[in-house]
Amino acid sequence: MTTRWLTPEEQRAWRAYIAASVLLEDALDRQLQQEAGMPHLYYSVLANLSEAPDRRLRMTDLAESLKITRSRLTYAVARLEKDGAVRREDCKWDKRGSVAVLTEEGMALLERTAPGHVETVRRAVFDHLDPEQVEQLERICAGIAEALQGEGPRLQGDGPRVGPPDDLPWRRRSCSSG
Amino acid sequence: MTTRWLTPEEQRAWRAYIAASVLLEDALDRQLQQEAGMPHLYYSVLANLSEAPDRRLRMTDLAESLKITRSRLTYAVARLEKDGAVRREDCKWDKRGSVAVLTEEGMALLERTAPGHVETVRRAVFDHLDPEQVEQLERICAGIAEALQGEGPRLQGDGPRVGPPDDLPWRRRSCSSG
DNA sequence: CGGCCGTGGTTCAAGTTTTAAACAATAACT
């Protein structure tokens, strides 16, 4: 099939996207490196954990949520563990599994640095978007994510795992401590 | 001042953005690595050069256009030069300067791999956006870029250079061969 | 002219990440 080139409007949008995403990732990394001593991805690990029930997540779930490979996550968690922000525990229900747990220290770090991070995001992104644009942004990005996750689960593993409900202890995927 | 947290809508949009951008950059890198043997940034270098007058650009201009540091660009161009896709020339009007030139080989590589790249972008992004969303995407991203470039020219150097017009040979910044 | 500062660009020295592939352990299915 002959190439479906981008229209001029699409080209402009694409260029704008590339520029924005490069600048944004750069700004986030810089700000967080300065205030939290870690790049954006690592901060996201902590943020994700902080919102999980009991502040703990299986490695695979965490990787999936962050859209990164397990290998990459292992590396990240290793560093965060060295920093004392995260601790690893064995999963009680699946002896293969390990669980990343946000430590008190990690939580404190997060609480200390979140305001600065949010402020950066706000100034870079949301301060100049009206509510409709916010909604459009979500829709657009959700569509992109869906397109990329649907077609090619390129990340290690297997794509969306459809499994039995979480409340069957003998096969549940998450390891809450309770 | 007390932290201006994100509203729930903003949070959703932000999460969606992060997921999409990670997945997208990953997909682009993977596709280009496979078909062109280089990551997205390097491909962008070639693409940028291909559109410049005479397929050549000053290093600083190129870096600015790509929103990366000069150092990073030097590294990238060094590799592209080793690959034969780019050649360096001295700038005739400014003996400090050097100019990156897209070689025939580089142009051929670009022409060979552009269709696959465009197809990836289309499938990931534009195939599921209506014209209004395309325009919104451009506006939103342009706003982000502006916010980030305006406030903090964190990239090496100096921010927007306001200089004399380009047509004064004794101080023009670009080195067309003509 | 001569001195100084600013800019363009590269180099250096680390260090950080990343990746892919291989592996060990356990689980799940047949």
Added chain:
DNA sequence: AGTTATTGTTTAAAACTTGAACCACGGCCG
């Protein structure tokens, strides 16, 4: 039981990025 799939880590090697230092040149000013 035996095979196959998952989980998560490890390993080895690259690839990349960064920041600072640095050199050479250009521009300005007295």
